[in-house]
Amino acid sequence: MAAHASVLLMALEDFLSAPEAQRPDARARLLAALRAALADGCWEEAALTLRRALVPTLDYTTAQSLYRVYRQxxxxxxxxxxxxxxxxxxxxxxxxxxxxxxxxxxxxxxxxxxxxxxxxxxxxxxxxxxxxxxxxxxxxxxxxxxxxxxxxxxxxxxxxxxxxxxxxxxxxxxxxxxxxxxxxxxxxxxxxxxxxxxxxxxxxxxxxxxxxxxxxxxxxxxxxxxxxxxxxxxxxxxxxxxxxxxxxxxxxxxxxxxxxxxxxxxxxxxxxxxxxxxxxxLGLARKCLVLDLDNTLWGGVIGDDGLGGIRLGQGEAEAEAFVAFQHYVKALRQRGVLLAVCSKNEEATARAVFEQHPAMVLRLDDIACFVANWQDKATNLRQIARQLNIGLNSLVFVDDNPAERALVRQLAPEVAVPELPADPSGYIRALECHRFFQTTSLAGEDLRRTEFYRANAAREQAEASATNVAEFLQSLRMVARVEPVHEATLERTAQLIARSNQFNLTTRRYSAAEVLAMARSPHWITRTISLTDRFGDNGLISVLLACIEGDTLRLDTWLMSCRVLKRGVEELLLNHIQALARARGLRRIVGEYIPTAKNAMVREHYARLGFCLIETNGAGHAWWELAVTPDWTPRTTYIREVHGDG
Amino acid sequence: MDELRTQVQEVFREVFADPEIRLHDQMTADDIDGWDSLMHINLIVALEKHFGIRMATAEIARLKEDGQNIGTLLQLVAGKLPRA
CATH class of the missing domain: 3.40.50.1110 (SGNH hydrolase)
Known part of the structure; x- marks a missing residue:
């Protein structure tokens, strides 16, 4: 088994990086390695290799051969x-x-x-x-x-x-x-x-x-x-x-x-x-572009060449290519792709380029997470994913150094690592052709995403200075708009439904079409929450889809963006649901939890909110119940609730 | 011609996913499992790519007609290769 894994890995590296002339050989070796793995029943290893070999630049015949491997x-x-x-x-x-x-x-x-x-x-x-x-x-x-x-x-x-x-x-x-x-x-x-x-x-x-x-x-x-x-x-x-x-x-x-x-x-x-x-x-697009620095964003090595020695700016051909690549990356940032830096450098030296070099297009406030140290990059990428609260499989890592790329492919296989040509004028194409950051709509939130993540960093500092949580939450002066899904919020709602993995109780993926049908149905209650605070607008961050079934309000979908964890939004929504169920004469609220690889953080969500477990099945799918009563005491929150246009 | 036959055979083996295929001049499309109209396209695309040649629209059709066999295919490919 282990033998197959290493043969596959080497064959994959050759296949991805082979120059044109050696491509037929590399292709034959990859196919042979895949078939050998299949013959020995090493399915998982073969699948992992196959997934990563599937680049858009495949020729037709190779794609046909890989398709047959896939069918098997x-x-x-x-x-x-x-x-x-x-x-x-x-x-x-x-x-x-x-x-x-x-x-x-x-x-x-x-x-x-x-x-x-x-x-x-x-x-x-x-x-x-x-x-x-x-x-x-x-x-x-x-x-x-x-x-x-x-x-x-x-x-x-x-x-x-x-x-x-x-x-x-x-x-x-x-x-x-x-x-x-x-x-x-x-x-x-x-x-x-x-x-x-x-x-x-x-x-x-x-x-x-x-x-x-x-x-x-x-x-x-x-x-x-x-x-x-x-x-x-x-x-x-x-x-x-x-x-x-x-x-x-x-x-x-x-x-x-x-x-x-x-x-x-x-x-x-x-x-x-x-x-x-x-x-x-289906919410499977990547979210964050992680950039190496030396010879990726500029020519040369900042630690050796210094601010005056790196190649970046007008007047020299290759230096212009780096500027163009930065412009391309900046445009991705402006439309909602998160940027991070992962570089082997002294942090102060690396940051100084962003702060002081006159030709830098990217600035520090474009970067949601900046990591420059001497650790291996796979470890640093895990750190970046953790800090941004996104999965490793949301990352794309761009590095000019083939050895770093190979290391990350081996040690963090969830990260996408595109091949880069030696010539920086080819970087844009090398990245663009993979369509990593495909999007089906562009909501206002996308255009402000880096702001959100940076404002979060500011909030974390405020949290550190407040003496207790209640005081901190009060200091945020939060205002939540709670409203049914309507035309202006439909796209963002569908986007959250497609993308949320962690704070997502049931991970049911509904299309914009399906959500629209629910919003129009008398049997469904749809709610979204948009949250602002003194550091800025968090945008639309939570979605609830609930179905009225007899005397029961079934919470079909409850999800929230992880950037507003522990702010009291869940409690606010619970208060809202109770009031709403009472007003409609319903008797009970039933919440569901369906476990996935990513949503363990909400396993006890309903327990925390005072629901009682009424049923579980073998797969861990759980049903929780809360009675609707007039004497129910609302949860304390530090969020002011406004509705609709108010 | 033998070298050419070996190379064409390799292409057949890849396209039809059958490492056992051995080409003879008298073979026709009926002698190879799965040689339907879509596999025919796959085969032409693979041959064109491998040899850096281009088949005319009529030639693509002719290869599956009566009286055509591997022998005539080899001749067609050979005629399109740059002379050594």
């Missing part, structure tokens, strides 16, 4: 991943796409149960209420459309008004399918936008002439994005075509032969992209 492996794995019922509808041949989707979802920790329509039946499957699609009941429906599915393209003689009407008709046709599928299934819909071909009848005039086909495709894509409700996610196929190169993407021999939607080699990246979007819906 999957039935043997005790825990193949988060289960997902996925339906894939398309009007072209979807077999290889489906295989690669399954493969990349496996890499993301998802075990797919897949439904596919017969070729050419995309619309019929949705329109016919008796189709296999509705019997299958997917949680996510993927409409794998291509530009050939456009049905309203105008003739070149059409005037602007006609073209506009055609665009609207095209979008209305798709929106009608979304609505039907959503009404009947309550599922999330993922649909490709349209991949404009490279050939243009109007040549350069194509985008200016109202009825140019290229212009029509662009207009439809823009209108689809505007028309899509929260339960629809648009997968940007047109962008994939452009990054692949449109002539390469639209290489049509295999469309004529087998009705493949794009060139076979492009299918790998297509599936990777779609899988990353689907995985993000």
């Amino acid at each position: 492996l999957r039935p043997q794995l005790p825990d193949p991943g988060v289960p997902l019922k996925l339906a894939l509808l398309s009007n072209v041949t979807s077999d290889p796409l489906a295989q690669f989707l399954e493969l990349f979802l496996f890499a993301n920790g998802v075990a797919v149960e897949l439904y596919r329509s017969d070729y050419g039946l995309l619309r019929q499957e949705i329109l016919d209420p008796d189709s296999g699609l509705y019997a299958f009941r997917p949680r996510i429906l993927f409409l794998a459309t291509t530009w050939r599915d456009l049905s309203e393209a105008p003739p070149v003689s059409a005037d602007a008004a006609t073209v506009q009407a055609r665009v609207e008709a095209e979008v209305a046709g798709w929106a009608q399918l979304w609505r039907l599928a959503h009404e009947r299934l309550g599922c999330q819909v993922v649909q490709n936008n349209f991949d404009a071909p490279p050939w243009r009848a109007l040549a350069n005039h194509e985008t200016r002439h109202p009825a140019g086909f290229g212009r029509f495709v662009a207009a439809v894509n823009a209108s689809l994005a505007d028309a899509a409700p929260p339960y629809v996610t648009l997968h940007d196929l047109d962008h994939l075509a452009s990054t692949a190169g449109r002539w390469a993407w639209h290489e049509a021999r295999f469309f004529y032969h087998a009705k493949l939607p794009c060139a076979p080699e492009c299918l790998v990246d297509y599936a990777h992209s779609a899988a990353s979007v689907i995985a993000a819906h």
